[in-house]
Amino acid sequence: MDDKRQLTMKDIARELGVSVATVSRALSDSPSISRQRRQEIQQFAREHNYFPNVIAEQLRHSRRNPSRAIGVIVPELVHYYFSSILDGIESEASSRGYQIIVAKSNESYEREVEICESMLRNKVCGIIVSQAKDTERYDHFEHLEAAGVPLVFYDRICPALNASRVVVDDYMGTMNAVSHLIETGCRRVAFYGAPMSMMIAKNRFNGYRDALYKHGLEVDESLVRICDNRADAERITPAMMRMQDRPDAFFAVNDETAIGILSVVKRMGYNVPDEVSICGFTNGFRATVCDPMLTTVEQRGNQVGKEAADILIGLVEGTLPHDHAEKRIVKTRLVVRGTTRHL
Amino acid sequence: MDDKRQLTMKDIARELGVSVATVSRALSDSPSISRQRRQEIQQFAREHNYFPNVIAEQLRHSRRNPSRAIGVIVPELVHYYFSSILDGIESEASSRGYQIIVAKSNESYEREVEICESMLRNKVCGIIVSQAKDTERYDHFEHLEAAGVPLVFYDRICPALNASRVVVDDYMGTMNAVSHLIETGCRRVAFYGAPMSMMIAKNRFNGYRDALYKHGLEVDESLVRICDNRADAERITPAMMRMQDRPDAFFAVNDETAIGILSVVKRMGYNVPDEVSICGFTNGFRATVCDPMLTTVEQRGNQVGKEAADILIGLVEGTLPHDHAEKRIVKTRLVVRGTTRHL
DNA sequence: TCGAATTACGCAAACGATTGCACGTATTTA
DNA sequence: TAAATACGTGCAATCGTTTGCGTAATTCGA
Secondary structure, X not given: OOOOOOOOHHHHHHHHOOOHHHHHHHHOXXXXXXXXXXHHHHHHHHHOOOOOOHHHHHHHHOOOOOOOEEEEEEOOOOOHHHHHXXXXXXXXXXXXXXXXXXXXXXXXXXXXXXXXXXXXXXXXOEEEEOOOOOOOOXXXXXXXHHOOOOEEEEOOOOOOOOOEEEEEOHHHHHHHHHHHHHHOOOOOEEEEEOOOOOHHHHHHHHHHHHHHHXXXXXXXXXXXXXXXXXXXXXXXXXHHHHOOXXXXXXXXXXXXXXXXXXXXXXXXXXXXXXXXXXXXXXXOHHHHOOOOOOEEEEOOHHHHHHHHHHHHHHHHHOOOXXXXXXXXXXXXXXXXXOOOOOO | OOOOOOOOHHHHHHHHOOOXXXXXXXXXXXXOOOHHHHHHHHHHHHXXXXXXXXXXXXXXXXXXXXXXXXXXXXXXXXXXXXXXHHHHHHHHHHHOOOEEEEEEOOOOHHHHHHHHHHHHHOOOOEEEEOOOOOOOOOHHHHHHHHOOOOXXXXXXXXXXXXXXXXXXXXXXXXXXXXXXXXXXXXXXXXXXXXOOOOHHHHHHHHHHHHHHHHOOOOOOHHHEEEOOOHHHHHHHHHHHHHOOOOOOEEEEOOHHHHHHHHHHHHHOOOOOOOOOEEEEEEOOHHHHOOOOOOEEEEOOHHHHHHHHHHHHHHHHHOOOOOOOOOEEEEOOEXXXXXXXXXX
């Protein structure tokens, strides 16, 4: 029967008639232990497949060394973009010897605070987080910083805090996408965006506006709407299409919304992309499923995750100065498919 | 300036002129400490927001108590079903005071072994795992069991091991779906399945076969194919549709494959569902994006995750006997949409 | 052949918490 | 008044490692 109890240095020491200190040194290949003893001990350890107790190691080192567990806070898990980011974080972290502890805030401020506390208690070496939509107070994040736990934001960043962050290039992504619409002949491009309280919403709108300007067009307020999901898109699009000066193109803040627009427009009998062009933002699973396939801005969540983990690990290991706020922007890429015309 | 160093019991003891033991007892509300001291100490702790060092607690208790960290191994992260399962695990775990440590195997056996070792070292209290496609040896899992770390499988279970597991009811799910196809008038139902080495493949095929039998039909081998992704589906479906006795319905092992079939069939000019019915399995994001929307078997990943976490926690906390292999089957649900006819 | 330098190891404290036991003081009982 | 009972607290060991320091044994140079 297996004893279940792990083999410890003490056991090895007893068995070999040496002190625990000697075992410890031998296993860490300290030259202060004779070659012979070292090999004897190492062999014994190997044969009985000893491995150190991480908990004890950590306790001993808690003063100097941080743990190797990264806390990751995600607003939701069943979501293409967040999955991709998580995937990127996992890849980068695991390849550099870190583990990730994942928690989901469900977009709730209270839960976010709980999670932060729990992670602090559990001594993560740092936290990668996208704020809940709910969150408008930041003391929990400040607590963490004060406790010496580095923080990296992604996607939804906290503008009030001068913290490290990784975001996609919403401005250029949108600018390029809208430029593409205009350059393929569209003149009345509608914009469906998220509420302007979010940074990403503002940046995308600015990209839209500047793309119009660049091509000598003006923003027409009647073509700009707050709408970031399919249900709303299906609700408001019919009226939009019945305007006397109806839009000949739509830019949507995400693929889901774009799909909503597409389904309405098709149902109303318009040809996509000949009569109406549509462009989304994400390039998730949905984009290749609809008919025609969706032209969209690829958000590269995987890359965002990798950069975030890279920054955090840099902060933890001291490659980046602890008080430094590293800000990275991940470039997007326009993926042209069937819902827009080709040049 | 913040000292960065956490407040410890020793600090409190020094500050209040008592012993560490007294502090410990006071904070755990032991009646052996006088009411007055207890309150004094508790208040001090609260005011200086003391919280115990989890690492030290764990070390002290390592003999008796397991940690509260659950290891979760996922073949891939950017995947609707696995995301849903992860979501379910997270919900159940966090509501019961457990954390989850997530690692992705990338469908690789070697990586899976590494992860198991790393999790064992890091003293997770148990592991929830879906095997990599690669995995054909199970010693790493047996090691874990031998070390007293409970294991729960989901989705891809290990038939060679008598371990706890949660799977969806592939047999009944498929049976009901195929029955639906037949009952809405289809007579030649094609079956696109995964390689038969996988349990889920066998179970789904059996469901298909028995649904046919139940309705007095026979399995026609020319209608059964190994095909579990979109690219393959688009490759093999045209030939299928050109047979003189072409299928009038398709059952696909997942939504992605079903979408592939749909796009081919539509392109070939058939009307869906009037001339050809299609049914998938998953009910992920894709299902409501295609046109017409996909009839599919809902796999309820979220529920699978919750059940898996529930079993694991039961095992850890002793509600379930440690050597017991709990096997649960999550019922599926047929979601009828536009790619099949209504009664 | 003797002191110095080197080598190889052990002792013990530390990390932060828990807990069995003993001890001193105050209160009760005979 | 002496002995028995609480009661409240501290001591010290423990969990598994690491590491500064001390020291015995060995080797070296002169």
